[in-house]
Every structure is written in structure tokens, then in C-alpha cells.
């Protein structure tokens with residue numbers, strides 16, 4: 269999968285050099301290109317923002333640098349025989365990102381993440397690329413960040429780890445929270461007793477049917493307590 273990111277803070281994405289994402293990149297499973305939006309701003313001060321037309325507080329990101337940056341990526345992608353890239357703009361006003369959306373996005377050949385800052389990006393950027401390609405505004409939760417970088421990293425990690433070959437043991441992807449529609453059961457490891465706290469006996473019993481039943485019950489109980497909305501009943 270090719271992933272392009274457009275941002276005024278490219279340094280944020282050094283985090284993706286680490287650990288799992290770093291390995292995925294080294295093994296060619298993820299081809300990440302980070303673009304500094306200011307390189308597409310050609311006035312003397314490399315201006316990427318301006319005051320909101322119609323008044324109001326804060327600043328809005330100008331459309332021209334975004335147009336040049338995204339056009340450059342689409343042109344580059346044209347040369348590679350991949351499908352039309354999906355352009356994702358993290359936004360508090362977007363569709364909520366879920367594990368199901370991560371699974372869906374993991375099937376894409378090419379994703380572009382546009383990291384907004386300030387009060388957001390001029391609406392005409394979304395309109396331009398919605399016509400020409402595929403655009404999605406995506407929220408990672410009901411709170412406001414200063415920009416789309418952290419949201420993009422979260423989504424890239426959630427998507428990247430689902431790509432075949434990125435996670436060592438794919439079985440570990442199946443029993444995760446939200447994969448089964450339930451929250452994950454509590455986990456334990458050695459020692460069997462720690463500060464007087466014992467691991468539940470069923471887990472030491474070797475009776476795998478009983479262990480599976482206990483784990484499922486724990487998942488259902490935890491989901492009912494913490495996230496009844498996931499149970500849909």
C-alpha cells in the first residue's frame with residue numbers, strides 16, 4: 269500500500285519509522301511519502317493560511333498550496349498503475365473511524381492523508397477533489413485536536429497493522445477488541461500469583477473449552493458494562 273501524507277509538520281511522522289510501521293516500511297508493505305505543505309506555497313513567506321472570509325476568529329488554510337500538493341501526488345500516482353487514491357482529511361466533522369473502516373481502508377492500494385490545521389482547510393479543496401477523485405472526512409473521536417497529524421498517525425497504525433505480513437501472528441488480530449464486535453477479555457501471564465493476586469483458576473485448568481467459555485463471558489460482561497452501545501440490543 270502506498271500512503272502519502274500532506275502536513276506542515278512532517279516531523280510528526282517520524283513516529284511511523286518506529287517498530288511495526290518501521291518494519292512494514294522496510295519490508296515494502298507500506299510505501300510512505302510525507303510531503304511538507306509549505307513546499308507547495310510559493311510566496312516569499314510560504315504562506316499556507318489566511319483570515320476567514322466573512323470574518324471570525326482564527327485562520328483558514330489557503331486552497332492553492334493544497335491544490336498543488338495534492339495534484340503533485342495524483343500525478344505521481346498516475347505513473348504507478350494503482351487505483352484512484354482515496355484522500356482522507358481528519359476532521360471533527362467527519363465519519364467516525366472504526367475497526368470496520370480500518371479493515372475497509374486496508375484494502376485500498378493508495379491512501380492520501382491531508383492534515384488540516386488552524387480552523388481547517390478552505391472548503392473548495394474538499395469540493396475540488398471530491399469531484400475529481402475520492403474524498404473522505406474522518407473523525408477519530410468527539411474531541412478537537414490542533415491538527416490532523418495525530419489522527420492520521422492513529423489511522424495509519426490501525427490500517428497498517430491489518431495489512432498481510434505486518435503483524436507477525438495474524439491470529440492475534442482476530443481476538444482483539446472490536447474485531448468480534450465485543451471488547452477483549454482480561455489477559456494474564458506468569459507468575460500465577462502476584463502480590464497475593466492469583467490468575468483465575470479456569471485459565472490454569474488446561475480445559476480449553478472452559479477457558480474459551482470464560483473468556484467469551486468476560487468479553488460480553490465487559491462490553492455490557494463499558495460499551496453497551498456495541499451490543500446493539
Ligand SMILES: O=C(OCc1ccccc1)c1cn[nH]c1
Pocket residue numbers: 358359360383384385386387388389406407408409410411412413414415416417419
Ligand atoms: O481535530 C481533529 O482533526 C484535526 C483538525 C482538522 C481540521 C481542523 C482542525 C483540526 C479531529 C478530532 N477528531 N478527529 C479528528
